Amino acid sequence: xxxxxxxxxxxxxxxxxxxxxxxxxxxxxxxxxxxxxxxxxxxxxxxxxxxxxxxxxxxxxxxxxxxxxxxxxxxxxxxxxxxxxxxxxxxxxxxxxxxxxxxxxxxxxxxxxxxxxxxxxxxxxxxxxxxxxxxxxxxxxxxxxxxxxxxxxxxxxxxxxxxxxxxxxxxxxxxxxxxxxxxxxxxxxxxxxxxxxxxxxxxxxxxxxxxxxxxxxxxxxxxxxxxxxxxxxxxxxxxxxxxxxxxxxxxxxxxxxxxxxxxxxxxxxxxxxxxxxxxxxxxxxxxxxxxxxxxxxxxxxxxxxxxxxxxxxxxxxxxxxxxxxxxxxxxxxxxxxxxxxxxxxxxxxxxxxxxxxxxxxxxxxxxxxxxxxxxxxxxxxxxxxxxxxxxxxxxxxxxxxxxxxxxxxxxxxxxxxxxxxxxxxxxxxxxxxxxxxxxxxxxxxxxxxxxxxxxxxxxxxxxxxxxxxxxxxxxxxxxxxxxxxxxxxxx
Amino acid sequence: xxxxxxxxxxxxxxxxxxxxxxxxxxxxxxxxxxxxxxxxxxxxxxxxxxxxxxxxxxxxxxxxxxxxxxxxxxxxxxxxxxxxxxxxxxxxxxxxxxxxxxxxxxxxxxxxxxxxxxxxxxxxxxxxxxxxxxxxxxxxxxxxxxxxxxxxxxxxxxxxxxxxxxxxxxxxxxxxxxxxxxxxxxxxxxxxxxxxxxxxxxxxxxxxxxxxxxxxxxxxxxxxxxxxxxxxxxxxxxxxxxxxxxxxxxxxxxxxxxxxxxxxxxxxxxxxxxxxxxxxxxxxxxxxxxxxxxxxxxxxxxxxxxxxxxxxxxxxxxxxxxxxxxxxxxxxxxxxxxxxxxxxxxxxxxxxxxxxxxxxxxxxxxxxxxxxxxxxxxxxxxxxxxxxxxxxxxxxxxxxxxxxxxxxxxxxxxxxxxxxxxxxxxxxx
Numbered sequence: 001x002x003x004x005x006x007x008x009x010x011x012x013x014x015x016x017x018x019x020x021x022x023x024x025x026x027x028x029x030x031x032x033x034x035x036x037x038x039x040x041x042x043x044x045x046x047x048x049x050x051x052x053x054x055x056x057x058x059x060x061x062x063x064x065x066x067x068x069x070x071x072x073x074x075x076x077x078x079x080x081x082x083x084x085x086x087x088x089x090x091x092x093x094x095x096x097x098x099x100x101x102x103x104x105x106x107x108x109x110x111x112x113x114x115x116x117x118x119x120x121x122x123x124x125x126x127x128x129x130x131x132x133x134x135x136x137x138x139x140x141x142x143x144x145x146x147x148x149x150x151x152x153x154x155x156x157x158x159x160x161x162x163x164x165x166x167x168x169x170x171x172x173x174x175x176x177x178x179x180x181x182x183x184x185x186x187x188x189x190x191x192x193x194x195x196x197x198x199x200x201x202x203x204x205x206x207x208x209x210x211x212x213x214x215x216x217x218x219x220x221x222x223x224x225x226x227x228x229x230x231x232x233x234x235x236x237x238x239x240x241x242x243x244x245x246x247x248x249x250x251x252x253x254x255x256x257x258x259x260x261x262x263x264x265x266x267x268x269x270x271x272x273x274x275x276x277x278x279x280x281x282x283x284x285x286x287x288x289x290x291x292x293x294x295x296x297x298x299x300x301x302x303x304x305x306x307x308x309x310x311x312x313x314x315x316x317x318x319x320x321x322x323x324x325x326x327x328x329x330x331x332x333x334x335x336x337x338x339x340x341x342x343x344x345x346x347x348x349x350x351x352x353x354x355x356x357x358x359x360x361x362x363x364x365x366x367x368x369x370x371x372x373x374x375x376x377x378x379x380x381x382x383x384x385x386x387x388x389x390x391x392x393x394x395x396x397x398x399x400x401x402x403x404x405x406x407x408x409x410x411x412x413x414x415x416x417x418x419x420x421x422x423x424x425x426x427x428x429x430x431x432x433x434x435x436x437x438x439x440x441x442x443x444x445x446x447x448x449x450x451x452x453x454x455x456x457x458x459x460x461x462x463x464x465x466x467x468x469x470x471x472x473x474x475x476x477x478x479x480x481x482x483x484x485x486x487x488x489x490x491x
Numbered sequence: 492x493x494x495x496x497x498x499x500x501x502x503x504x505x506x507x508x509x510x511x512x513x514x515x516x517x518x519x520x521x522x523x524x525x526x527x528x529x530x531x532x533x534x535x536x537x538x539x540x541x542x543x544x545x546x547x548x549x550x551x552x553x554x555x556x557x558x559x560x561x562x563x564x565x566x567x568x569x570x571x572x573x574x575x576x577x578x579x580x581x582x583x584x585x586x587x588x589x590x591x592x593x594x595x596x597x598x599x600x601x602x603x604x605x606x607x608x609x610x611x612x613x614x615x616x617x618x619x620x621x622x623x624x625x626x627x628x629x630x631x632x633x634x635x636x637x638x639x640x641x642x643x644x645x646x647x648x649x650x651x652x653x654x655x656x657x658x659x660x661x662x663x664x665x666x667x668x669x670x671x672x673x674x675x676x677x678x679x680x681x682x683x684x685x686x687x688x689x690x691x692x693x694x695x696x697x698x699x700x701x702x703x704x705x706x707x708x709x710x711x712x713x714x715x716x717x718x719x720x721x722x723x724x725x726x727x728x729x730x731x732x733x734x735x736x737x738x739x740x741x742x743x744x745x746x747x748x749x750x751x752x753x754x755x756x757x758x759x760x761x762x763x764x765x766x767x768x769x770x771x772x773x774x775x776x777x778x779x780x781x782x783x784x785x786x787x788x789x790x791x792x793x794x795x796x797x798x799x800x801x802x803x804x805x806x807x808x809x810x811x812x813x814x815x816x817x818x819x820x821x822x823x824x825x826x827x828x829x830x831x832x833x834x835x836x837x838x839x840x841x842x843x844x845x846x847x848x849x850x851x852x853x854x855x856x857x858x859x860x861x862x863x864x865x866x867x868x869x870x871x872x873x874x875x876x877x878x879x880x881x882x883x884x885x886x887x888x889x890x891x892x893x894x895x896x897x898x899x900x901x902x903x904x905x906x907x908x909x910x911x912x913x914x915x916x917x918x919x920x
Binding site for chain 1: 494510516527528529572573575
């Protein structure tokens with residue numbers, strides 16, 4: 001991609017300010033710097049402009065300008081993503097949607113809400129909470145991440161086990177297409193006519209367009225909630241308990257595992273009540289009707305004890321429950337107490353392979369001379385090994401990337417996937433061949449081209465890139481550490 | 492490989508490396524919430540501070556603007572799972588701004604007057620208060636406000652004029668006696684920080700504090716030689732004077748030989764509790780500073796240790812509580828004021844939405860950043876109105892002035908009281 005000349009940049013800035021108003025366009029390098037990465041600091045790239053639209057028309061106007069100029073563009077919410085998905089291509093436009101954060105409509109009778117993409121996930125539950133409703137998808141970063149970002153990544157969360165992921169809660173989308181056209185996919189009813197375009201769009205990681213209005217389902221809060229903490233002296237026992245719970249036909253809302261290193265970090269952070277000497281703990285939540293929940297809780301306790309839990313207790317009140325969840329949901333951030341940086345993996349594996357894969361993760365990370373903390377959605381086999389490192393130490397970043405690739409390989413080998421909910425983004429683009437054949441990828445590319453024929457909309461993401469693939473604005477080719485090690489190939 | 496420690500203005504900013512960029516702070520930052528720009532978020536500012544210390548970035552106009560727009564409310568510290576010492580980082584950044592970008596002669600003179608003369612010398616502050624009282628009592632203030640002259644003052648000065656508190660009469664500004672005995676069974680001996688601005692503007696808070704402490708069995712000493720604790724200087728980037736003020740304060744209070752040092756203003760309490768970190772690199776003072784800091788307590792913290800001693804008269808009213816930033820975020824005191832209010836018979840406490848969000852006062856922020864301060868004040872006043880409370884209770888003079896002004900402008904007849912004033916009423920005050 002050609003670099004903009006200073007004159008051209010000034011002219012475009014004036015044009016963008018004319019569309020969006022003063023104070024809605026950033027182009028000073030010192031201001032752009034803070035937008036150079038998302039929650040994954042391993043990848044960095046500078047945009048030419050960061051703009052702050054306030055309506056679908058604003059977004060459409062910016063996208064049309066980008067289209068006219070051949071400039072790559074990408075939407076950004078809170079920038080809490082963990083795969084580099086909202087990073088700009090070098091140059092181009094970042095559309096920050098943080099000023100589009102309103103709840104436009106709540107229809108309690110039909111259990112839906114219409115929101116803007118920059119709305120913080122948790123703020124929707126706060127808004128509808130007083131009437132007894134909530135928004136079910138609860139990524140751990142829900143106190144900061146936006147619903148628009150959740151749409152891009154088809155985000156999950158601890159309660160995914162019972163309630164499904166973002167796509168199961170979206171009814172309709174107003175989308176600015178990559179050429180600037182504003183269209184609606186779906187609507188306000190459960191089923192819409194024709195192809196399931198919502199299913200296609202949600203999880204497309206910002207490569208199919210930009211959602212500007214989102215119709216989501218809101219659910220009635222469950223009548224009763226029980227949260228059980230089970231403490232284990234061995235990680236294998238905790239893994240076995242997860243399978244045992246499911247095998248006994250119990251359907252918890254969430255089954256989360258947290259290991260010793262992570263427990264130490266969250267206890268330092270908030271003193272949540274996890275025992276520091278445990279090898280692993282399971283946080284199991286049941287919700288639903290009050291009738292029968294006690295019996296189910298007893299069966300969970302029994303399954304954990306039979307698997308070797310040394311201690312099993314139930315949160316005695318809402319305050320204790322909230323504190324346990326606060327620890328779980330702050331875990332990634334709390335790694336800052338034990339390491340200046342971390343890279344989180346997002347592999348998915350069959351639940352029954354947990355003991356094997358967790359052992360392999362430890363071996364791989366050990367072999368690279370690194371440390372790992374595990375905190376993850378055990379119930380649906382969605383692992384989050386967090387590899388800790390110090391970016392100031394030469395060579396450590398490369399070792400992290402290499403270890404991550406080997407872990408992804410293990411997940412793929414046991415029949416799993418390389419991403420559960422964080423998206424492929426930049427980080428995992430080169431791992432796609434682990435699970436998809438060339439023919440699979442070619443088909444997906446055709447789908448992408450149907451939405452985004454010019455390739456200007458969030459280029460360089462999801463697909464392994466190569467110099468000659470013809471994508472405008474793709475990130476410049478540089479050999480990936482895993483390529484150098486012969487673990488992956490570009491095509 | 493060892494790396495060079497990161498510093499700004501000689502102050503360590505190594506804490507930036509604790510930030511793992513997770514972004515969980517973002518939704519709790521008032522300025523990010525208002526503007527949506529990441530340079531005005533804690534994560535963005537930490538990133539900028541890191542880039543400054545590493546020399547990747549220089550203090551250009553935008554950098555100064557975004558760092559100066561930080562309220563230093565430290566709500567991000569409460570949200571941060573990594574324990575980034577944000578308050579210390581932003582203070583270092585502000586000190587560096589003062590070194591590199593001290594501004595024009597007028598700004599420098601204004602800072603010298605405030606930080607060097609008024610805050611550094613209690614007598615000068617009292618003299619200024621007497622002058623201000625004359626300005627108000629003589630009717631000159633009313634005349635000036637009616638004349639429209641105020642609106643023609645430069646931005647900061649007109650904001651300043653609007654915020655001027657009504658100063659009490661000289662008799663009410665008189666200092667507390669050096670010693671006040673406990674009533675009933677003695678619980679301990681405590682020393683009171685009367686505060687620099689506090690003592691001239693809100694002497695009533697200090698008298699109420701003294702009375703409640705006595706009622707609850709505390710013998711009170713009020714060191715007469717005490718000056719300013721240096722919090723405003725530290726927050727404003729005047730690090731050198733902040734250090735000397737801290738040392739003086741430690742010396743004066745050590746001589747009082749009390750079990751605890753009690754504070755009823757949020758910024759002072761949070762700052763004095765951090766003396767240990769402030770003086771950590773000074774071998775002659777580090778130990779003394781740590782011991783002193785360990786003995787500092789907010790008034791609500793001390794009183795909540797035991798049930799209030801009765802009898803308490805009923806105060807049949809509905810109130811809401813606003814958490815001052817440096818009480819709730821700076822000192823992590825959230826339950827105690829609410830527990831104390833719950834003990835007042837007849838009083839109903841309604842939770843304030845966003846109770847722990849900054850009201851925009853933030854030390855002298857409402858003077859230096861009037862536009863953002865006004866936005867946050869409007870947000871706060873809107874929430875107060877939504878509760879239908881007859882009074883807002885809080886625990887810091889800056890918040891009281893700010894919220895009072897906001898309610899006055901909206902024509903709302905809602906009282907704004909310090910926690911100690913409500914408790915004093917319950918004791919028949």
